[in-house]
Amino acid sequence: MSGATIYHNPKCSTSRKTLELLRDNGIEPQVVLYLKTPPSRAELAAMIADAGIDVRTAVRKRESLYAELDLASASDDELLDAMAEHPILIERPFVVTTKGTRLARPMDAVREIL
Numbered sequence: 001m002s003g004a005t006i007y008h009n010p011k012c013s014t015s016r017k018t019l020e021l022l023r024d025n026g027i028e029p030q031v032v033l034y035l036k037t038p039p040s041r042a043e044l045a046a047m048i049a050d051a052g053i054d055v056r057t058a059v060r061k062r063e064s065l066y067a068e069l070d071l072a073s074a075s076d077d078e079l080l081d082a083m084a085e086h087p088i089l090i091e092r093p094f095v096v097t098t099k100g101t102r103l104a105r106p107m108d109a110v111r112e113i114l
Helices: 013-024 041-051 064-068 076-085 107-113
Strands: 005-008 030-033 094-097 100-103
Touching (some): 005 013, 013 107, 041 094, 041 100, 094 107
Antiparallel strands (some): 005 094
């Protein structure tokens, strides 16, 4: 399959395992190191919508910055703004294929779009 993209953080075990899953299925995805090359706010909003999840699900709540920015009661727009400005807040990994978009949490969700 061509046209697959993973928004990857090599320090994350789930992200590494998801990349391995893709490769084990014969897919060599475009790897976007999203901390260095983050998606735009619009791209992020589109990935979240395409994945069929809400914005709050796409935020890394365990990240210290989440508490520092007091995002627990933030609106969806405020969360998107925070993730666009601080990509470390983006839950990972997102995988995009021609069959759809999934947040690989759990990792098996990616199998739906292979």
